[in-house]
């Protein structure tokens with residue numbers, strides 16, 4: 001099983017915490033689409049060698065793609081892929097783009113899963129984050145998705161935001177659960193380099209939240225979602241049974257994927273490759289029929305580190321069979337380094353999988369770091 005990721009690099013405005021590749025020059029969309037169609041053509045080898053079962057449109061803001069351009073993308077993809085075999089096609093949506101005319105454009109496509117960038121239910125926090133939607137648009141768009149027959153819906157939330165009290169986070173979850181959705185991703189606000197928040201942090205105009213807020217809000221999230229029958233299957237991801245993201249699960253279990261569009265990453269044949277992070281350069285290279293990526297053959301150590309990093313963030317854990325496939329020395333290294341975590345009952349082995357106890361998933365970064373191998 002393999003996945004296809006398509007990066008749509010346009011945002012009307014830039015959120016203050018965002019370090020994804022994007023441009024606010026939305027006028028470049030038609031040219032980008034022509035380049036993307038070219039890149040799809042150049043990827044025929046992948047479509048014939050790997051069984052693509054999921055497609056994910058991420059960004060940027062995929063809900064800015066015009067109806068005409070959405071049709072062009074799916075028409076081109078249909079030459080290489082049999083959509084009856086694609087299990088999940090997700091499109092990320094900014095709530096203020098989602099209206100009746102967008103739904104009617106979407107209905108012409110095989111998209112069957114919608115991902116709403118909600119982030120917060122409070123207008124002052126949304127403004128603080130630099131988001132362009134408001135809370136009313138969140139609730140209206142989720143209702144419209146539901147009444148339009150989209151019942152595989154995920155929402156993204158952010159916690160650990162300066163100014164977001166614990167009570168406000170509790171209320172966020174209560175209010176969100178009055179709306180229809182089947183999957184929720186919640187991420188702690190991270191101050192990334194090259195963002196507005198980073199500059200404010202350097203200038204001491206922004207202070208990160210205290211660790212006690214972070215852990216309260218995360219633990220409350222995990223407990224609350226359990227009560228709502230949302231199962232946690234990754235550090236930041238929760239869903240009703242059967243509604244897990246197949247596309248993201250494919251990344252975490254080390255399956256192959258192809259990324260198209262500027263800055264998109266791919267992984268196949270033990271090779272990692274990444275496209276140029278500049279839409280102008282991306283367009284130029286593809287129009288000249290040149291490759292728009294750099295690639296690197298992964299070493300056994302890289303593959304071992306990837307397995308640990310991705311697997312231990314999931315409830316399922318890391319496959320011992322796959323670890324052994326990296327080589328006996330890697331497997332022994334992992335087992336030896338894990339002894340303290342086994343003794344503390346943080347790490348558990350059951351059948352073919354080694355995983356962190358659910359309550360310890362929040363600590364996964366620290367554990368993973370200790371199990372990593374230097375290159």
Ligand code: SF4
Pocket residue numbers: 010011013014015018019020022059060061094117
């Ligand atoms: S968070 Fe999303 S919408 Fe905001 S700037 Fe980044 S890619 Fe664009």
